[in-house]
Amino acid sequence: MNQRKVGWTHRSLMLLLMIYLLLPLLGTFLYAFAKEWQTTVLPESWTLEWIREMFRDARFLDALWTSLYLCLISVALSLAVMLPAVFVITVYFPKWETFMKGLVVLPYAVPGVVAAVGLIRTYSSGFIDITGTAYILIGAYFIVILPYMYQGIRNSLLTVSAVELLNAAELLGASRMRAFVTIILPNIWPGVIISTLLSFSVLFGEFVLTNMLVGGHIQTIQVYLYQRVNESGHLASAIAIAYFVFILIVSTVLMKLGKKFNKVVGR
């Protein structure tokens, strides 16, 4: 009896939380399909006009594509650099961890606007003149997702007690590289996938840095969305919903891929 009661409170709390989280999304969703929505609780009439208009605008698909490949490149670059780096630091130079922890929270400490101004000033002249190009954006993105990647990879390594596993593998005759590939990588992969996904979503929704660094030159989905908000609320809602669906699809695919990859390596 008692247990059922607890389960019930639990469920209603979960439901409340879901409503709280999903209500804005639902509102946006309805607005994207509404034709007349002034004085009633629900829209008076429906239309697909906004969606159609959105897809008719070539800039939308362009922006979506730009966002996608910029984020993918940044995350892939981060993965390629951070995975070996964090592994080496955690396993062989644990003393450096304090330094890394400090370094990694810096992106939080510096507000986006400040970072953007600093980056523009630094890279608008001299040897590296890359302001307004995709390179500066990828560089900035790398820093933005640094905390997520570092923490995610490090925590996975600690959870599987990578040092012990590595020691055991080495004593059994494996070289360090081979031990890393056959033992460490398959075991930390699920955690790494999660941090990759998180980083990807964060970048996809990033606006301040992007707008300031390359706003006039490169249109990511967020920059495009910002421009269209002033034109029509309905259209902006449609874009937001499309963006949400897109993120959902990408996440699902990545998640599935991660599981599959994990199984292939594991067996």
Next chain:
Amino acid sequence: MNASYLELQGIRKTFGDTIVLNDVDLTIREGELLTLLGPSGCGKSTLLRCIAGLTELDGGRILLGQKDIANLPPRNREIGMVFQSYALFPNLTVFENIEYGLKMRGVAKKERISRCEELIALVDLGDKRDAYPQNLSGGQQQRVALARSIAVKPKVLLLDEPLSALDAKIRKNLRSEIREIQKRFKMTTVFVTHDQEEALTLSDRICIMNNGQIVQDGTPESLYSTPRTEFVARFMGSYNVLSHMEATRLFGEGIGSAASFALRPESVRLLSVNKSTNEYDEIAAGKRIIEGTIDSVHVLGNVIRYVVETTGVRLTIDILNDGRSLRTDEQRVVRLALDPSQLLQLEKEGA
């Protein structure tokens, strides 16, 4: 058999300012099971990790069959190790875990399979061969770890507190299994533990370590019966350690010049006050009779442990619980028969 199969010479290791291993010399015979016994922080695990190559030495040599292996990476040392936390590979099945070392050494597939099957049968895990480590109990995991490390036929097997994470019953079973397997394959084995009972039942030879040094080594019998220092006496059992003054009060003059003495709790006999007949026998046997008061009584199972206060000294006395012994009340006066030949002189610490 080789008299000095694995030889450690002047092993030194410091972490920062603390000396963890202070000039450790140790010789291990082929096929011998040697236990490193000591309290936590005495350096025994570090010594083991030095042999395995997981911790770098600050000085000294490690000779395995006449070859200095101190500068070889762990994978070339031909040393197997079982960790306290098992360190099984979670992404591999029991079979694949055991196979891993053979695979890394490039053993042909057919041979790998037959060797693995043999080992799985040895540790009695036939029905678990395709299970993943997280689905096994602690005892089963440790068996897999054991099988995995002996699969590659290492020259020396190192066991780092392999049983301390298991509960008492499984610990005892696995303990005798390890000993059996070790004897069957004549594996040269170094076993690390802080549990003196484990060390006594398992070992051919025990090295007691304290503060980064080996303070005494010998067979289990000799270590238990003749501890050389106070530390060993206290660590090996519930020895009564007496200062010179206390020993003189109990045994009279002429006991020797040592600063401290050890008295085995089971060497003292309890006599009830009024049975004077066997008291004469005891005196005739050269024993001293002393009166004391019982402070507390504990039944430990096959042994009853009395704490007796006599002439200002508290003595622990163990009597075999044979059903006839008196389950005496506390605060009762009893007579003790002390045997001077059982009193051991202890050396100064670090001598």
